[in-house]
Amino acid sequence: MLSERKKQILKAVVNDYVLTAEPVGSNALVKRHKLDVSSATVRNEMSELEDLGYLDKTHTSSGRIPSDKGYRAYIDYLLEVKPISIPEQKKIENFFDGQMSEVLAIIKRSVKVLSEQTDFPAMMISPHYKETSLEQIKFLMIEPGKILIVVVLSPGIIKDRLIRVPTVLSQTQLSIINKMIERNLTGVTLDQITLISVSAAMEDVPVPESILNQILFEAYISIKQAENIEFYIEGTHRLLSQPEFNDVETAQQFLQTIHQEGLIAGYMSEWDEHKKMLSPQMSESGPQSGSDSTSDYYLESAEKPSYMVRIGQEIALEGLEDCSFITAAYKVSDKITGRIGIVGPKRMSYDKIISQINFVNHTLDKEISDLTQEYDPEED
Amino acid sequence: MLSERKKQILKAVVNDYVLTAEPVGSNALVKRHKLDVSSATVRNEMSELEDLGYLDKTHTSSGRIPSDKGYRAYIDYLLEVKPISIPEQKKIENFFDGQMSEVLAIIKRSVKVLSEQTDFPAMMISPHYKETSLEQIKFLMIEPGKILIVVVLSPGIIKDRLIRVPTVLSQTQLSIINKMIERNLTGVTLDQITLISVSAAMEDVPVPESILNQILFEAYISIKQAENIEFYIEGTHRLLSQPEFNDVETAQQFLQTIHQEGLIAGYMSEWDEHKKMLSPQMSESGPQSGSDSTSDYYLESAEKPSYMVRIGQEIALEGLEDCSFITAAYKVSDKITGRIGIVGPKRMSYDKIISQINFVNHTLDKEISDLTQEYDPEED
DNA sequence: GTTTAGCACTCGAGTTGAAAGAGTGCTAAA
DNA sequence: TTTAGCACTCTTTCAACTCGAGTGCTAAAC
Incomplete structure (x- = not known):
């Protein structure tokens, strides 16, 4: 374990570096943080921190910057995440006007808010509905030849899709098919539904087989489409204001990677699959001393913050070695979750961003549960 | 009118500049284009072209670059738009897998294709449904308390929206309201529908007024939502590979402008309002000599290309003075159109890009009409 | 009258080298 | 164990300089 002083210095280095984007030297550190030791002492400590792998140098006679390990320690043990101010909370809440009736729309709105609040690119992956x-x-x-297939999932999620069929199909015939499919599939989880299970138990349907098959197929596609995972990213241009992307080459390469179809989506969606394998990532960091309780902070509701930070090399994606992801899991229902978060250079204000994500995520959860819950006349 | 030689030189300057992004000098011009005059002559001609406003200089002793007026002349009179190659046509067509059942999804797909094909940011505005x-x-x-409102517009466009109502409402009551609204509004154009017209003629409905009002309001919102114009842009990161955005400042400023909510959307959607005020923009340019008819080119079908080019200062948006828009109008039905196109620096391969847009737009039109038309059993 | 060769001039891009400054590591004393 | 002192390293900045592409003008050639 690091000595108290080393911790203090590491923390100071990270804080300064995040602020200035310049390697930080021993002198500046003593001055800015009123450490009551000399710069020489700090130098020695920093040298040891470097040996231990928490700090790096850009060249022999430069100041130090945090290494991935340094950032990790900072986040796990040194970070103090404070709730955002009430005006900011209000501002975020105001973005959700309650007019949105689709889960996905609300999530996308959250992404927008998050990106604006943090000035970083924000992203989401849509909920996994497989086990729903x-x-x-x-x-x-809709009219002869056009049918709207509406798929309703158990937590009140609705997806629909228009298909075309031969006009010979009558309303009555359609109803029969509909009832049969429904009887067959209601209550079955999406990942267990196959084309065969859709078609099963179709007996004595007074519809030509070719048409029947077509409808069954379309129904199957509609269901499967509902479980598609969608990835969405917004505000990538904000990265350009970060000094680490001053070089157009770097920026371009990064943006290309980020926009690669499905790359991040696939990567992010894996996280929750082997959830248990991941370290808790939560700082015990006893800061709660600052509990002047200026706010009815949302943590009161016994929720544990559920953010996750991936730093630099921890991200197993080529081209993103110098970035960090900060994400949090939102909840559509107990079983159904997705992720929302931001990407940026490793050098970022983790505390501020995490608190923003926490609150946006909290608000998102609330909005979704408002939406999917039964109507409660006591509301409004 | 410019002399033949001046035209030739202007064209050569634009072509070279587009290719190299460097101011082009008289020597290079003679060499690259095998003009059978000396560089001195070219110099004199260029000097005159500059006086006439077609060319500019970056500094006293530099080569020339086209001015806005130069680009305009180039596009109006000198441009030869050739159809894209058949492999490319196939490639584009393959992007549309016929699985998409929503007009908006097809348009967005076109935007993606366009961006990939041209390596520029591509964008669209969704159709104007006001007069539909x-x-x-x-x-x-869907279940007690949850109602899906499905709005069907005349060319077969479907929009829907989930609302919640008090659970006391029965299926039967809902049907009555539904029928009344429908009787009232079917055939009315969207822009003529007001909250009042939705509520009108509701008599003897066996539903508490507060609930009725709520439903009427939601219905109204759903209808109005259908006429929302949506703007969508994709591939902005591609701009970074253009030398004019080598400077991060410039790039950032541009991207910020582009991402400004509604800015471009509003601007673009104006175009088709005063359509007649705009110059035809089409080159008469008799190139069709190259009609080796290697392709069953889509122009055969008597369609006139309908692209529009806006160059530099012609764009009345602050911050986009050094850019060009190239857009084309797609068609959902005779009356309903939207626009699809690209943005980039003024310096771009207009011919290549226009031909890509033409073809993508053509394909888009086809896909949409396939979708909105009645089902034809002869297909597939 | 038009075209061309020749030449002086201009301006930007790239190179070099010196100086300044920030920071380190090490040593020796406190 | 801490600190002052100092030599050393490396980056950044800036001015001076060179190089080359390109122009505009003049006078001769066609």
Whole structure:
């Protein structure tokens, strides 16, 4: 374990470096942080911190910058995440006008808010619906030949899709097919639904087989489409204001990687699969001393913050070695979750950003649960 | 009118500058284009072209670059737009897998294709549905308290929206409201529908007024939502590979402007309002000599290309003075159109990009009409 | 009258070298 | 164990300089 002083110095280095983007030297450190030791002592300590792998140098006679290990220690043990101010909370809440009726729309809105609040690119992956069960599937004949297939999942998620069929199909025939499919599939989880299970138990349907098959296929596609994971990123241009992207080459390379179809989506969606394998990432860091309780902070509700930080090399994606992800899991229902978060250079104000993510995520959860819950006349 | 030689030189300057991004000098011009005059002559001609406003200099002893007027002349009179190659056509067509059932999804796909094909940011504005009439509105009770409102517009466009109502509302009551609204509004154009017209003629509905009002309001919102114009841009990061954005400051400023909510959307959506005021923009440019008819080019179908180019100062948006827009109008139905196109620095390969846009737009039109048309059993 | 060769001039881009400054590591004394 | 002192290293900055591409003008050639 690091000595108290080493911790203090590491923390100071990270804080300064995050602020200035310049390697920080022993003199500056003593001055800015009123350490009551000399710069020479700090120098010695820093040298040891470097040997231990917490700090790096850009060249022999430069100041130090945190290494990945340094950042990790900072985040796990030294970070104090404070709630954001009430005006800021209000500001975020105001972004959600309650008009949105789709889960995905609300999540995307959160991404926008997050990006604006942090001035970093923000992103999300849509919820995993695989283990969700199908509640209803409705065939709505819009006009002869056009059918809207509405898929309703158990937590009240609705997806729909328009298909075309031969006009010979009548409303009555459609209803029969609809009822049969529904009887067959209601309550089954999405990942267990196959084309075969959709088609099963279709007996004595007074519809030509080719048309029936087509409808069954479309129904199957509609269901499968509901479990698609979507990735969405917004505000990538904000990165350009970060000094680490002053070089256009770097910026371009980064943006290209980030925009690579499915790359990050796939990577992020893995995280929650082997959730247990990951270290808790939460700082015990007893700062709660600063509990002047200026706010009815959302943590009161016994929620544990659930953010996750991935730093530099911890990100196993080529081209993102110098970046960090900070994400949090939002909840659509107990079983259904997705992730929302930001990307940026490793050098970022972890505390501020984490507190923003925490609150946005909290608000998002609330909005979604408002939406998916039964209507409560006591509201409004 | 410019002399033949001046035209030739202007064209050569634009072509070279587009290629190299360097001011082009008289020597280089003679060499690259095998003009059978000396560089001195070219110099004199260029000097005159500068006096006439077609060319500019970056400093006293530099080569020339095209001015806005130069680009305009180039596009209006000198440009030869050739169809893209058949492999490229195939490539574009393959992007549309026929699986998409939503107009907006198809348009967005086109934007993606366009951006990839041109390596520029591509964008769209969604169709104007204001003058479209409401064909149907359906209330689908998903479960007690949750209703899916489905709005069907005349060319087969479908939008929907989930709302919540008090659970006391029964299926039957809902059907009555639904029928009344439908009787009232079917065939009315969207811009003529007001909250009042939605509420009108509601008599003897066996539903508490507060609930009725709520439903009417939600129905109104759903209809209005259908006419929202959406703007979408993709691939902005591609700009960074353009030398004019080598400077991060410039790039950042541009991207910020571009991402400003509604700015471009508003600007673009104006274009088609005063359509007649705009010059035809089409080169008469008799190049069709190269009609080795290697392709069953889409122009055969008597369509006139409908692209529009806005160059530099012609764009009345602060911060985009050094850019060009190239857009084309796509068609959802005879009356309903939107725009799709790209943005980039003024210096771009107009011919290549225009031909890409033409073809993508053509394909888009086809896809949409396939979708909105009645089902034809002869297909597939 | 038009075209061209020749030449002086201009300006930007790139190179070099010196000086300044920030920071380190080490040594020896406190 | 801490600190002052100092030599050393490396980056950054800036001015001076060179190089080269390109122009504009003049006078001769066609």
